[in-house]
Amino acid sequence: MTNCYDNNTLPMPVSFPADWKACRREIMETLCREEYGLLPPPPDRIENEILLKSGDFCAGKADFIKIQLTTWVGDRCASFPFSLTIPKNSRPVPAVVFLNFRSLVPDEYLPIEEICDHGTAVASVCYTDVSSDDGNFSNGLSALFAEEGERVPNAPGKLIVWAWAAMRILDFLLTCPQLDSNRIAVGGHSRLGKTALLAGGLDERFYAVWSNDSGCSGAALSRGKNGERIGDITHSFPYWFCPQYASWSEKEELAPFDQHWLLMLTAPRLLYVASAQQDDWADPSAEYRGCTAASAAWERLGFSGLRADSMPPVNSPLHDGRIGYHIRSGTHAVSRYDWMGFLHFLDQQNTFNK
Numbered sequence: 001m002t003n004c005y006d007n008n009t010l011p012m013p014v015s016f017p018a019d020w021k022a023c024r025r026e027i028m029e030t031l032c033r034e035e036y037g038l039l040p041p042p043p044d045r046i047e048n049e050i051l052l053k054s055g056d057f058c059a060g061k062a063d064f065i066k067i068q069l070t071t072w073v074g075d076r077c078a079s080f081p082f083s084l085t086i087p088k089n090s091r092p093v094p095a096v097v098f099l100n101f102r103s104l105v106p107d108e109y110l111p112i113e114e115i116c117d118h119g120t121a122v123a124s125v126c127y128t129d130v131s132s133d134d135g136n137f138s139n140g141l142s143a144l145f146a147e148e149g150e151r152v153p154n155a156p157g158k159l160i161v162w163a164w165a166a167m168r169i170l171d172f173l174l175t176c177p178q179l180d181s182n183r184i185a186v187g188g189h190s191r192l193g194k195t196a197l198l199a200g201g202l203d204e205r206f207y208a209v210w211s212n213d214s215g216c217s218g219a220a221l222s223r224g225k226n227g228e229r230i231g232d233i234t235h236s237f238p239y240w241f242c243p244q245y246a247s248w249s250e251k252e253e254l255a256p257f258d259q260h261w262l263l264m265l266t267a268p269r270l271l272y273v274a275s276a277q278q279d280d281w282a283d284p285s286a287e288y289r290g291c292t293a294a295s296a297a298w299e300r301l302g303f304s305g306l307r308a309d310s311m312p313p314v315n316s317p318l319h320d321g322r323i324g325y326h327i328r329s330g331t332h333a334v335s336r337y338d339w340m341g342f343l344h345f346l347d348q349q350n351t352f353n354k
Contacts, residue, residue, distance in 0.1 A: 038242075063086045153243050154243075215287065
């Protein structure tokens with residue numbers, strides 16, 4: 001078996017590290033062809049409608065806006081809502097596009113007042129408002145790209161459809177004068193942590209990416225992984241990926257790519273990966289090793305990646321390089337500790353100006 005602790009044994013694009021642009025393009029093409037499906041092109045046009053607006057949110061400290069986005073691809077269109085909470089400030093504030101499992105604001109995964117008190121806006125979207133979490137590709141945004149008949153090997157899976165939606169939210173946020181257009185991040189948890197990595201990796205306009213407990217097919221290396229593996233995830237959730245991905249079941253050691261490629265797509269921007277101590281299915285060790293393997297991209301570009309020789313102690317975040325990491329106590333969830341770990345990482349990178 002490949003020694004995953006030795007980064008030299010992991011597959012690298014043939015052009016790496018000679019030409020980063022060519023390398024990045026090769027990574028994107030490989031991951032889309034073999035794992036996530038082809039990225040749909042940008043929409044022909046986007047329309048937005050304000051459904052609700054309140055200036056008295058979070059005890060009057062924030063504005064709350066509910067927006068419906070309609071995207072057009074040719075003569076077909078699809079709509080989905082999202083919420084935007086902006087702390088009141090005399091100057092533009094940074095923002096996070098947060099892919100969530102519910103549309104509630106606040107939510108158990110979204111401590112919105114604490115985030116706003118930090119000076120950060122949040123655009124939150126419920127992923128099933130974009131497209132259902134099943135094999136039905138005829139609803140929501142999926143319907144814009146679905147073809148009749150059996151799905152072809154590299155047809156876009158639901159992860160890339162949800163990521164495409166995050167990019168469309170970014171399109172809207174870039175027009176908002178209350179937001180700092182140079183400091184818009186993307187984040188998510190579990191399957192939506194995978195989605196956030198994909199959205200941020202494919203769209204360089206996101207300046208930072210946060211993956212929380214994303215595990216298999218997210219931040220965790222597939223080689224030598226414990227818990228969930230490619231065969232497990234493609235059996236239970238084949239529609240998250242392109243059909244081709246299932247061909248690598250039980251063949252992780254033979255695949256010409258691994259998940260550090262996905263993390264490398266964020267370089268040289270900011271990447272934060274969070275794990276949970278009791279989340280054995282995701283395998284924190286494999287998530288951490290994904291970060292160390294991906295660090296080569298940052299180093300090639302003249303930046304520090306993850307500065308550590310071994311996993312940090314529980315509840316002791318690593319914030320010194322352009323890749324931040326923590327493993328916290330507890331189970332598979334998004335906690336306030338996770339949110340604050342990410343935001344403090346951005347603070348330390350001198351990107352969130354107070």
